[in-house]
Amino acid sequence: MPVNEQIAQYSNWAYTSAVAVYVLAMFLYLGEQVFSRTRAKSEMAEMAEARELVGAGGGGISIVEPGDPVDTGRPGDRPLSERLGRMAVALTVLGLVVHLLSIVLRGVSVHRWPLGNIYEFMSFFSLIAISAMLVMFRRFPIRRLGAFVLLPVLILMFLGGTVLYAQAEPVQPALQSYWLVIHVTVVSTASGILLVPGVSSLMYLIRGAHDRNPSRFARFAPKLPTAATLDRLAYRTTIFGFPLFTFGVICGAIWAESAWGRFWGWDPKETTSFVAWVVYAAYLHSRATAGWRGNRAAIINIVGLAVMIFNLFFVNFVDTGLHSYAGVGS
């Protein structure tokens, strides 16, 4: 079936619009950072959170944003930082809707699942990363992380929309399988989710360094969520993303068996997935090992994310393996 160029064009416009909205949202998150009052307030909130951590009263957890005063419900009463933060979240949701529209239109225009080349893959990865962030906003007081999740996502989306862009086209025969839908969707969902703990662990290192020596990152770190929150966020997101990633790799092996004649062949992408899997396994083990919790675990998680991103987007350009369906340069 021919590609519907008109719809493909709409999809591209939606993509660009989503990027623009995300950029705006990122600046609003940064604005929230800048305009929020520090120290005294946030430390009070921290104490509140610490109380809540030990579960005083045994009640359900009610999340208090660090640095946020009690919400009285009237917008006029909210400080500037709070208003900026809420606007940022609203814009992120708007961007997400436009972004989703772009992906759906891409699929409609080419009459196939819209995960057939690296541009589409990056787009979907970004969609999941931002969705995961929004879900976590509801569970943890981590709105301040918004800008730091959006930044890497925007860099990837920019690369995807420019140098790595691939025309709307049907895919080659090797990719015409329902496993494309399963394997690629699962893997990109898992890796999108794993972006959140990676960013969270990075912020944990900064926050932890500040907590040990308040003169370090003195202007930046106090506005971050507490180290305990960041650690918990990283762990809780990882234990969701890691099994999903495992499932994605297994699906990949099943597909490889029917497409390439073997379920595992140390193809560069398979190898790097294996490395990423081992690193995340090490992260989970490190949290159960005395002397490895905290900083070391956080570093391992960051390394995991680095390997993951390298694997998803860049291993294709280092060495040509069987996974080189990127659709770039052909």
Place this chain on the structure above:
Amino acid sequence: MTIVDEPTVTADEPTPPPKPGWLRAALAFLRNAWRGLTAMRTALVLLFLLALGALPGALLPQRDLNPNNVVTYISQHGWWGRLLDKLQFFSVYSSVWFASVYVLLFVSLVGCLLPRAFEYTKQLRAKPVITPRNLARLPHHSKSEVDGAAEDVLTAVDGELKGWRRIRREESAGVHTISAEKGFVREFGNLVFHYAMVGLIVAFALGKLFSYTGQVIVMANGSTWCNSGVLQYDSFTPGLRVDGTDLDPFCLKINDFAAGYLPDNQPISYNSDIEYQSGSNLASDTWVPYDLKENSPLRTAGDRVYLISHGYAPQFTVTFPDGQVRTGVIQWKPDDNSTYLSEGATKFDPPDTTDPDQLAKKQLAVTGLFAPTAVMSGGLISSTSPALTDPEVSADIYQGDLGEDAGTGQSIFTIDQNMVTEGKLDKVASANLKPGQSTTLKDGTRIRFDNVQQWVDLQVAHDPTQDYVLLFAVLMLLGLITSLTVKRRRIWVRVTPADQGPGAGRTVVEIGGLARTDQAGYGEEFGKLSARLTDAARAPGRKDD
């Protein structure tokens, strides 16, 4: 993770006979080495080494995947390439150092798992631990006073804790406690995950011993091919314990091949119409049809047959001066995968010639380039599409000694250029031929380009353990999900009759909770649970709905 208590020798036990110093030292060394190896820290470091060791396999070319790239890499990088080669960096996954890391990790894993399995079965039988004296010091705690007798309250609370492993104890007169635990399946999932991983590694290793893969090119014109031995293959990679005999018997008949292309030459489908026979069909010579295509291998007789690639084979008919006719068709090699411009050499022996001297003068080879959709520019042939729409051959015809008796292997795609430089093989004609066109040599030999046939490159793979690998992988996943989602948690309830003070006659219910899993997020569940328990205590006997 193994915590082994040092066995303490008490005075009552007979002292073992003293061992020689060196033996004791050796035993101590072994014991320490074993403990060190099975410690979690070591396992972590080994995991890192495994990840680090696997990386060069992704970044450097590997012999198993792409031997040509390895040769190029080594020649481009001089001493550095040679050093890497010596250190086995071009076959990482069969290198000594990679093997030693995973063997150590494997031993560490098993050494860690066995004691944990014993520990787990012991825990399953153990009773929930005694209620701590001060429940208020636990991370989760609640306290309330309810009406009703202690005994009723206790029964009501006990009923609410259905599904928990629990035990009632009497602490002192009138004071009763319930200790309850949940989430043992977490450790079970953990053990399943790790044992399944051991199983997966073993199955994977066995697969490497007993598997084989082979590749063969077959003409898609009704040719048959049988998996009767190694010699049937163009290339064959056996596992360590495969000697090439006793291959799974089956036969294939390749009737046709068709590729579909988009206007911009992007391929969208490959189909090969084949028939096969295996098992009892071999004896009865019954052919079963199958549509072989990408992502859909033929699975028969324990083997899988894959369609790997395809290409063209121009067919030539040579009419010799004496009127005898010979037809030749052999695969030509695609030089360009986007246009399928192919090169090859179709070779002929003169008929009825056994005299080597005559043979050496009269052998023929049609070489050159074949274009499935030909365009000529400046006398050079090129192809604009991989589809067979306007085929043409740009042929160079050589006559003389092809040098096939020289004892050295010869490529089927080229002629031996040494024979040309030695003057034994001469180019006698050049012609651009479309199907049906022919050219005549000076000696009267006529060479006709008949038509184009297609060939398919098939891969046959045999791996007896891959189903087990999948089974273990699925078990790993299930174990992993269980061990990461289930929380190991405890709850204690102490029911004390309030005898003195204003609340005399009522009952104090104290609840404490502890999660034994890090970052479990037990607070929310504890909150709900303790509220439910307190409700039940307030209205003992009333059924909760």
